[in-house]
Every structure is written in structure tokens, then in C-alpha cells.
Amino acid sequence: MSQKPDNTVVQDDERPKVRFITIDSEDAGQRIDNFLLRTLKGVPKSHLYRLMRKGEIRVNKKRIKPVYKLAVDDVLRIAPIRVSEKKDTVSTGLNIVANLEKQILFEDERLIVINKPSGMAVHGGSGLSFGLIEALRALRPDARMLELVHRLDRDTSGCLVVAKKRSALRHLHEQLRNKTVQKFYHALVKGHWPTKLTRVTEGLRKNDLKSGERVVIVDNINGKESETRFRVLERYRGATLVRAFPVTGRTHQIRVHCQVTGHSIAMDSKYGHEDFDADMKGKGLKRLFLHAASIEFTHPLSEERLKIEAPLEPSLEKLLTKLVRE
Template sequence: MKSTLALGPAAVQHLVVDEESAGQRLDNYLFRQLKGVPKTHVYRIIRSGEVRRNKGRICASDRVQGGDVLRIPPIRLSERVAEKLAHPAPAREFPVVFEDDAFLALDKPAGVAVHGGSGVSFGVIEQMRQARPLANMLELAHRLDRETSGLLLIAKKKSALKGLQDQFRERETGKTYLALVRGVWPARLKVLDQPLHKYLLADGERRVRVVEADHPEAMRSISLVRVVRHVPSPKAMLHQYPEGFSLLEVTIKTGRTHQIRVHLSSAGHPIAGDDKYGDFELNRCLVKSGHRRMFLHAWRLRLTHPISGCAIELLAELPLELKKWADIQNLT
């Protein structure tokens, strides 16, 4: 019996459910096993009875158990999906901050998406799976914006994934970012408690804005801000931006899309290099000075180990290009 699937061949396959996957809904289990196959197709073969458990019918909501033998019908892929599987993401390892049998913490570089989609063929997770073909499971425990660098957690077993996701959902983790913003941040402004709303531009691109609390789609969003230090403007920008910049620690109590970027921009202090919510004239000046990325870095993460229950603090030091930018040394 097989414990993994080969997609594409026009033949029935049989898959043995491992103990780590016990308790998962059938549909969720198959989504993980049949990566690249549209969900609509997965549901179709379940509803039609082509997927069998121990020779009997099974529903999408039924939970699989360790040792179950699943019959998987021939999976005929579209040309687009077949092409994607024939040319997978290139294998790539990323700097590891922490790793054990349960999960690993990567230091994700800026400019790399965490997963494929929305015009991106592949991201960190697809590359890691190619780099570690013997890993039973590698799943993102949370997300980071493509332009943001820093700590990214990947679960290596189902119990760890659930434990980490529960902590993020229940706001039990301490996620602190480093951000460089335009101007002098008011030291008294320590709590940003502003609801956010996601919307789409005319071209379909996603954006977020601050709204009133009574907005029908408002999501409460809280960021805590601490000023680390003042950073003078480069000489070439001193005349135009005499107030320089502020390096901030921003701890988010809620994990909304683009939360830090929108909160800081709404306060009148956009993040340097932010191409969505930033000061575009400032960004042009920064590019001329050789600074081409957004200064936002997932720096510190405090959490409870999902298996042992021990408290953990993870740190990802500022990347060299940001240290050079703000002349910051030995911050951690």
C-alpha cells in the first residue's frame, strides 16, 4: 500500500492514512495529498463515491483514522495543473532560526511570497517541500507579506500545526516587528486601536483602510508601538526630510492583513519603502539613495511550544540591508 500519491497516472491508487493525520476531515486530508488538484474536483470524486475507505463509501465531512485505506480514482489533471506539477518549484532552504520535531522557524527574506497564488507561481512553502522531499508534512502556521522579512513558522506535524494556529487565532503569541517610519513618532502614541476594512481596487488588487467602528465590515485591530530610536536622514535627503526617521517596535495584538502598514500610515508616519501605503516621493528618494525595500521586519515572536508547553522566544536579527540603511548594529 502507498502512503503517498503520484498524481497524473490513469490508474486507481490506494493510500494508507498515517497516525499523524488521524482525525482530519476527508476533504482536508485529500486537499493536502492532492496538491494542485482543484477543490471542486476533489469534492466531485468524493460525492460520486469514487473515493472509498476500507472499500466502503465515505463523505467529505467524515474523519479519517490511522491505518484507513483510501481508494483514490485516476486523477486526470488539466494541462495547466499538469504543467505545474511537471515543473515544480525549485528546491530552496531558508535560514533556520529554530527547528525541532514539531516545527521550524525560518528567517524569510523580503521579496519572497510565503506560498504560490495571485500571479506567484511558488513561494517559501513550495520550495521547502521540494528541498525536503522526505518530510511527512510541511505546512505554514501563519503568513507574512511578500515584502516583509523575518520570522515565519512552518509546522512539521498536524498536532503542532493545530497548536500554533490556535495560539495565533486566540492572540496568545507576542509578535513584534521593527519598522522605520517617516518623521518623529510621538512617544505618547503607544496604542493604535483602529478598525480596519479590506477592499479591492478596480484592478482587483487587495487594499486595507481604517474605518469607523460602526462600519458593517470593520475588524478591530490593535497595534502597540514603542520608539526604539531616532534615525537621521541620509545627507542627500536631509534638506527634504530634516526630521529624519523613527525606528519602532510594533507588537500586534490582532493579525489583520497589512495591519502595521495601515496603522502607521494612518497615524501620519508611513513605513519607509512601503509601495502600497507609503510616501511615494520619499520612496523615490530612498531608491535613489540605494534603499529599495520596505523597512518592515518580523523581529521577535513569543509563543508556547505546541507540544512541550514551554515558553519560547524567537529572534530574527535585522537583515544586513536594513542595518546598513539605518546604521543599526547589535539591536538584538
């Protein structure tokens, strides 16, 4: 084993070489430090900055600063360095990770649409060692990038889109801003949802409790403008299955809009109704009955309009068979 001048330890027989990377349209426009963090996995940011200062990472044979924005056909020269990659903390042998493969609804070279399981966060953090995006990266170790296009609450299941290229991520984010992405949810709510109640437009505001928990409250003065459209799918004794279309995309929007109308979603730990939840729990429901049933968007490469549907998990289907239809 030998010690290199930059204090990076390498194996004698590995002989790291100079790397040259030519930037294409996918990577153009981003800062070089962000690009390098993704490309040189396991290298700390501080170490990358030091390498750039020393001129061991250059663009078109010139020294650059970390804020430099890459352009098409830029040639990066990366000196012979090696930092051991951190071992992925997510094992592909874990059942929850292995089962994700079966939940992929659509995949091509640009994106993945997956039927996210309830109870799984979209990313690690807040005490979680990993989330769906980390699990997907473990399943697709050769993917240059995998980034969430949008989010779903931890307890919500259903369609979630992940971009495999930066151009796809930009394209889909633009569609979200322009409100040309349509997301439909299925929710089982308390009581008899009125047929005429097709729109809820209460303003919503995030509120942090003393406990540190974040909840969303109705606030039509200081809250953000919000709109959800509803349609009745099926009526049951004491409950209604509704389809919800969020026109805006506020945190917990559908859950709070259901609560404020007096029709809380079944098994909602934050905004639920105690008696209704107890009844549904007695019938075997163990999770929030909110499911992203479908998503419709324009494919970032083919420009085709795609509609992807995610089936309800068996536990939700089973619950519906136990309810008495009206």
C-alpha cells in the same frame, strides 16, 4: 505498458500494490478526501471521488463517502492505482530556494521557523509560480505536510512559522486565537515618532479599487477593531526606528496604523510618503523597511515558551548606518 481497468496507465515492471494506511492521532478528525489529496500526490480530486464511489478506496473494509471523517485506528485500503505525480515546478537549484536553507532559524519534528526574505510571497498565486511554502516543500520533499501557521506580506521579511504536523498547526492556531503568540516588528518610519504615542487603535476595512488592487483604509464605523502598540527604538534625523506589536492581526495593520499617524513606513508602495521614500531610496533602500524581528509562542509538544529572533538583512543594517542619529 499496460492499460488498467480504471484507465490509469502503469509501467509493467512497476506492479503497484494494495496500500494499507492506519490512521493515527495526527490525521484523525479530517475528511478522507482532504487526507487523500495530500497522501496521493498528483491524483486529481475527481479521480479520487471516482475511486471511492467504485469502492477501490475503503475504510475498515467498508465503502465510504468523501465527507467521511477519519478516526484513530481506521484502516484505509487503497487499491493498486498509480497516477504519475506532477513534477515539482520549484527547482531546488534555484538560488532563491537554495538560500532558504540558510534562513531557517529553528526546526524540529513539529515545525520550522524561517526568516522570510522580502519580495517573496508566502505561497504561489496571483501570477506567481511559487512562493515560500512551495519552495520549502521542494527543500523538504519527504515531509508529510508543511503548512503556513500565519502569513507575512510579500514585502515584509522576518519570522514565519510553518507546521510539519497537523497537531502542531491546530495547537498554534489556538494560540493565535487566544492571542498568546507575540510577534514584534521593526519598522523605519517617517519623522519624529512621539514617545507618548504607544497605542494606535484605528478600525480597519479592506477596500478593493477599480484596478483590482486591494488596499486597507481607516474606518472606525464599519472597519474591524484593530490595535498596534509601539515603542521607539532609535531616533534619526527625519526618521524613527520603532518596534510594533500587533495585538490584532488585520491585513496591512502596522503599515496603515503608521500611515494614519503621519509616520509612514519607508518604501511602502501602498501607504508610503513620496518625499520620505525618495530620500530613503537615495540612501540605498530598495524594499519596505518592515521586519518581523521576533515571535514568541508555546511549543506544541514540549509546552516550553520559545522566542525566535530573526536578524535584519544586511541591506537594512547598512541603511541605518547611513542615517544620522539624534
